[in-house]
Structures are given as C-alpha cells and as structure tokens.
Amino acid sequence: MKKQQWLLISSALLAFILLFTFGITVPPHKQPTATVAANVASSPSIRFETLLAKAKEHISPAQAERLARLENAVVRGDIKDQQIHVYHQLARFWSDSARVFEPYAYYTGEAAKLENSEKSLTFAAHLFLDNLMAETNPAMQNWLATNAKVLLEKALAINPANDSSRIGLGACYMFGNISDNPMQGILPVREIVAKHPDNLYGQMILGLGGKKSGQYDKAIERFKIVVEHQPDNLEAIFHLAECYDLHGEKANAIQWYEVAEKLIRIPEAKAEIDKRILELKK
Template structure:
C-alpha cells in the first residue's frame, strides 16, 4: 500500500473504509429515488433496507419521522461511500426541520460525507456545509468538544488550517484525554510528515486505552512512514494477532506488512 492510499485512510479517520471506488448515486428531487452509477453490489440486506426506508420516507407525513428516515438513508449511503447521496439527505433534513436536533443530524452527515470523498473540490464543499451547521450549533453550546473536534477538521480545508489545529489544542487544554482531539492531531501530524510527533500522539492514546486498536494501527503507520520498518511490522503483527481488533484494520495491517517486506 503506497503513501497516497495510507493518507486516504488517514483523511477518512476511520481506517475500516478502504475502497473508494464504490458507487455514487443520485437522489432525485432530494426525496426517495436512487440510481446506481457503478457496478459495485450492495448487499441484498442493505438493498432491502434502502427500499424500505425510501418507501417510508415517501409515505411519511410526520416531520420527525421523515427526518429520521432521511437520516437513516444518509447513514446507509455513507456505509457505501455514497457521499453525494448522503449530502442530499442532509439537505432534505434541513429543509424539513430547523430544530437543533435536525441541524446536528445534518451537520454530522455532511461531516462524514466530507471525510468519505476523495475528490478535493467535493471535499471542500461538504466541509463548508458541515462547518456552517457546526458553527450554528456551537453558538448556543460553545464548549461542546464533540462538535469542536469536527469543526476543527473542517477548518483544515480552508486557507487557515492552523485555526483547526489551534481548536484541537484548545479541546485538549480543556480535556487532556479527549480521544478524538488526540487522534486528529496524530493524523494531521502524519499528513504533515511529523512522524515523531504522530508517534507521541498515538502512544498517548494507547497509554489511555491499550485496546484502542485504531490508535495502534496509526502508531504502526507513523513508524512505517518515519522509516522504522521493523518496529512498524511488530506493531502491525501485534494488531493482527489480537482477536478483538476490527477485521478491516487487521486486513490493512497485513497489506502494509507485505509492503514493508518488499522494501
């Protein structure tokens, strides 16, 4: 696996999503019709879920239920990296309901869609949508670190990315063991080539929770990218040997070991 592929994983934060050439869909009139444009097969179970949720959304006459159906459709779309489809459901939610709960649902959909796309321009557009809604939410709840972590990452797509880094540091100042802030700073360190700093971040997470296998994976990536192939291989092998680790993380670690062995 080359550096670009690793950074795509880093950009998505969740290493379990490795295949980006998955189907994109169109949601007609922001309501219920989806058209597959690639030949990737959605599982029959999820096809049925899509069909049921679309029908429920179409027939729903209650705003709250419609919002929940749209939210479920967006999350199911994100499972298959359908960022454009998920974003349209987020927009539908906002058109149906302006409550704080609905805005937060839409903001998180936009945020996850922003992280799941590999198109830089689309990523910026989705980050902007997420940022606008996150900022609105933070007006009434300025100390909400859950939202601030996500707002910080959307700021990385702007002309002032250091504002995002500063916000993550502010979160850590308030909550020194905030996992998401530490993880994000570690990922940003990898992106910027500060591999020693990244190692520190992920080591910190492992000190907080030794079963944080995502942190263990990225610790291995930090070592690998920093030229410490033997140490990285040991870390990846440790991850693979743990029965509790996510299978996708283990599969990725196995691929990286093969790459290290071919160096």
C-alpha cells in the same frame, strides 16, 4: 512493495478496514454501502445536485418512482414538521433502499437544520466528518467539510461549550480544503487538548493533522496517547504504525503493524499489512 506504493493504498486500506469493522458511515443498524464520489469529476467544488443525479443513475424504476413522490412532498410541504418528516423519509430511502451515502447524509442534515436541536445537528455533522476522515478526493473533502461546518456552527450557537463540536469544526478547516489557513482549525483544538489532555477525540484530530503536514514525530506522540487509553483503537494503531513507517523507524512500524494485524478480521486487509511487514523486515 515500495514505500510509495504502500502509501498509495494505505489510506484506502484504512477506510476499508474502518468501514467493515466499525461502520464509520453508519446510522445504527443499517448503512449506505455505495458512494458516488468516485464518479464525480475532480473540481474545486461539488454541488449536491451533481451527486444526487449520479446516485439516481443506480436506482431501479420502482425506486425512482417512489423517490419522485418524496421529492414532490418536500416541495409541497408548507409546514416545518411536514418537511422534517419528508427529509427523514428521503434519508431512510437513500440509507435503507438505495444504500448511497451522500444523499442520506445530506437529507439527514437538512432535517437537522429544521429541527435545530444540538443532538440532531451534531449527529448529522458527524456523518459528514467521519467520511471526511477517510476521503481522499479534495473536491469531496470540501463538500463533506462544508456541510459539517454549517451543522456544527448551528450546534455551537446552541451550546458554545461543546468541546467535541469545537474540535469537529477545527477538523473541517484542517482536512476539508475550506481555508488557506489550517491554523484556523488547529489552534482551537490545541487549546482544548491543552486544558483537557484526556480528550482523545482532540488528540486523534491533532495526530491526523500532524500526519497530514508531515510532522510525524508530533503525530506519533498524539496517537500514542490515544492508544495508551484505548489499546484496541484500530484507527489510532494503524496511523501510529504508518507514521513510524513514514518517519523511517522500521522496527517501531513493524511492531505496530503487527498489533494492527492481530486486531483486523478482514483477510484481504491482513494480507496487505503482512506484505508491508515483510517488506520492512528485508
């Protein structure tokens, strides 16, 4: 397997590992397992109505009938508490019954906007953010980041001192194709990490930013800080291995791929990493 081929599959492989190891899109207990992003044509922007229409193609007639009742209830609801309740019902429908991520996250976000509490806003924002980190479709990246940005800005209006929300907002600009100036997202995160080097969320985001921009040496420094504090952080370990790989440091890449391989419990993922290790050893 050539390096170019490995790079094509590594992002999907990491998303696969994280999805099944940690459930990165999950609310507690249950998780939407389907996504409609792959069925949406690439475009500068994506509308929720398009995602919803695609999602509806995969539900049963009985589910469609139930969904129609819920959607009509939102329109009729003239009291905020009623609307919040129905949005939560819609979110649960797409999470538990239909098991499709995008409408689940969207309706969770709509409920959070009406509730307007920092807890609900940040929870909904991180649904979008977690999937943004694993998404490769630029149009979907934009949709996820735009939704997360709105929620995080509302959360920061309530608590401007929340560093996690500020870092998340920076990630929206860095990875979401919502600005032509990535420094708009990088600088606030750097500022937070400079004051609090043990902020591992910030270190992770800066590592991912360095990797995306091809600054592999800087990304390696960030990921090593995370791994030093969290030796079992599979995501950081995998990114560290891949950055060494991309930087041409085969011995270090092999070392960290082997660490990742030991932590992975998914046979298919272990096999792909083993293939890459063997290629690097040649």
